[in-house]
Amino acid sequence: MHPQLETRHPVYRGVRERNGGKWVCEVREPNKKTRIWLCTYPTPEMAARAHDVAAIALRGKSAPLNFEDSAWMLPRVASSSAEEIRRVASEAAERFRPVVSSPRQPMPSPSTLSSRPPPAVFVDEEALFNMSGLLKEMAEGLMLTPPEMGEREREE
Template identity: 50%
Template sequence: MAARAHDVAAIALRGTRAAELNFPDSPSALPRARTASPEDIRLTAAQAAELYRPPTTPPTTPPPPLALPDPQECTSGATSTAGRPAVFVDEDAIFDMPGLIDDMARGMLLTPPAMGRGLDWAATPTFLCISESNFKPPA
């Protein structure tokens, strides 16, 4: 709404071509001020803001709470929605989770492997000698 009011005032003060509009694709849809007086521009900007006010919706009532199933139905036997019995898969037993977690904890206690033996940092070159004669100007 305020952006539309700004556009109306900008058009009234600078004209359609020179005004920097928030909505440059719709200057013809905006109302025009009759004169360049500040009161007339304010009135027209307020009218434009009211034209583009979003519709107010009445407050909605919260939805009713969901109905919980009867506890007797839950204990009568686990079946899926298709009528087949539900199957329980023990993933802890499949992946041996207690043993896996123990192995991970033991792995954290190990020292990391040493760097390769025989590597001498002093023997490695630390710079390259590059002369200007090696460079050719681009063609």
């Protein structure tokens, strides 16, 4: 009898390896014995991102995630149907597909890469910290004239 080969990823939750170096992801539905099959991916990171989308959809804020930034970076699922979770998880995972250069286009040299500006990432702090009007209040604060200095402050 052959010992069963461990296929679970050593780091990422809900990710396991299939034959040929493909990575699959599935999540168990809460309070059920059924699982939602998400997809097969070329990298474990893509499968882990898909898992995070499904975990958030099924368990909300208490979901154990593979990546801390998944809570604010990944799209949300509109309904808890397996089809919707699978669709959104697949779209999210595609954002993390590695870029492979074609044979016609050589990989850029390190000097070329360092001369390029980093891609701009917009983080909406107002939404992230649930502080609507934060930028407006900060701008208003800059428009105020400073208070006059009192006698004691002038002497020092």
